[in-house]
Amino acid sequence: MRNSSNIPLSPLPRSFYTRPTLRVAKELLGKLFVRVFDDGIMAGRIVEVEAYCMNDPASHSYRGRTQRNDVMFWEGGHLYVYFTYGMHYCANVVTNVEGQGEAVLIRAVEPLLGLEHMLKNRFSRPRTLTSNHLLNLTNGPAKVCQAFSITKAENGYDLTNSPIFLTEPLTNQKFSICSTSRIGIRNGVEKKWRFYMKNNPWVSI
């Protein structure tokens, strides 16, 4: 199935997500993050992620299942959205089997479709388009959520059966994967579980 933008509207299957988290995290790079609206479509190529696992002191799931992190423990292929720093949302792809509190944070995407709408969501004032605006659109986890209008309302969405989903890229482009310590954490810094495309302009740091 295709829409007018020629994007294949085939969500990645459940089996993609219900695998070991580090493996899924690396394979998420290059996939398309898509949201379908009544009046259009938004899409970006995933260029930066971070894995959060069980028994990982940096993970929200580390201290057990709570109301906030409940979705992390669902079956892989759901969307875990959390609120942080009093004003920001961040979106994660839940991974592994039910009962494992694991997920992959979407830290940055390269905007592909629906740029006008993303710009409107990110920058309230109308302004002329510059390369800086484009680079600032989706180069961080909270920026991605603002651009795609993702809030608490989308927490728990099924990525195999909802207006938010992932698809294979239209063309397979080659890229190198870099891995570093995760950003903005205090515990678990020794784990190199941040993965990003080398030299992609939308990588956050």
Added chain:
DNA sequence: ACCATGATCCGCT
């Protein structure tokens, strides 16, 4: 008190 962030301000080149 801490926090998986982002925007701004300030003192430098």
Added chain:
DNA sequence: GCGGATCATGGTT
């Protein structure tokens, strides 16, 4: 232009 400090702001523990 930069890199680092600072702050905005509210849910969670």
